[in-house]
Amino acid sequence: MREARIPGVILAGGQARRMGGGDKGLREIGGRTLLDHVIARLEPQAQPIALNANGDPARFAACGLPVLADPVAGFVGPLAGILAGLDWAAGLGATHVVSVAADTPFFPTDLVARLRGGLADAPIVLAATPDPERGRRRHPTFGLWPVALRDDLVRALESGTRKVVQWTEAHAASEVVFDAPEGADPFFNVNTPADLEIARRRHDEGRT
Incomplete structure (x- = not known):
């Protein structure tokens, strides 16, 4: 029997300062x-x-996707976007939703399959890469989230929790570690104009 597909939410609710x-x-x-x-x-x-994403959804009309605003006011960070995704997934009758970041164009093509494989170990599964200093580096906007924790996330946000890692650690989230070769980190994200130029070069050189 074929496994049901997991819905995905692209997080683009930040202010890009x-x-x-x-x-x-x-x-x-x-x-x-x-x-x-x-x-x-x-x-x-x-x-x-x-x-x-927040603000006028019409600017994303060319994408052809439903646009979900943060259900929490005030740009409180990616946890609000994850909650938006959980609310949407609940309406679809799904048990989980996967999240990815809108500024990370090279993420793994087997991301969802590998995160799904980690569900046996914990209710929340996050992507990570090796880190020479810390052992591994988590990428908390890339995760697989259970709809069953939606109400818990609402309470956490209401109590002032803003960091993804703070909430996920409370639920003993597991991690799936992806290789990150030098110059080809799959979770390279575009935060600055300099990053954008790096991403353009990397794309043109085929390091995707």
Whole structure:
């Protein structure tokens, strides 16, 4: 029996201060927006897909995705976007939702399959990469989240929790470690104009 597909939410609700404001996901590399690259990576892995973003959703009309605003006011960070995804997934009758970041165009093409494989160890599964100093580095915007913890996340946000890691550690989240070769980190994200130029070079050189 074929396993049901897991819905996916692309997190694009940040304010992009280090980029000078605006929507990072609408910056271009290789003639396509970062968001286009992210959608192309995620579509074969998760269905359906939604976009978490605040403000006028019309600016994302070309993507053809439902746009989910943060259910918590005040730009409180990615946990609000994860909650938006959980609310949406609950409405679909799904048990989980996978999240990815809109500014990370090279994430693994087997992300969802490998995160799904980690569900036997913990209710929440996060992506990670090796780190020479800390052993591993977590990428908390790339995770697989159970709808069953939606109410718990609401309470955490209401109590002031803002860091993803703080909430996930309370639930003993597990990690799946992905290789990150030098110059080809799959979780390289575009935070600054300099990062955007690196991503453009990397794309043009085929290191995707």
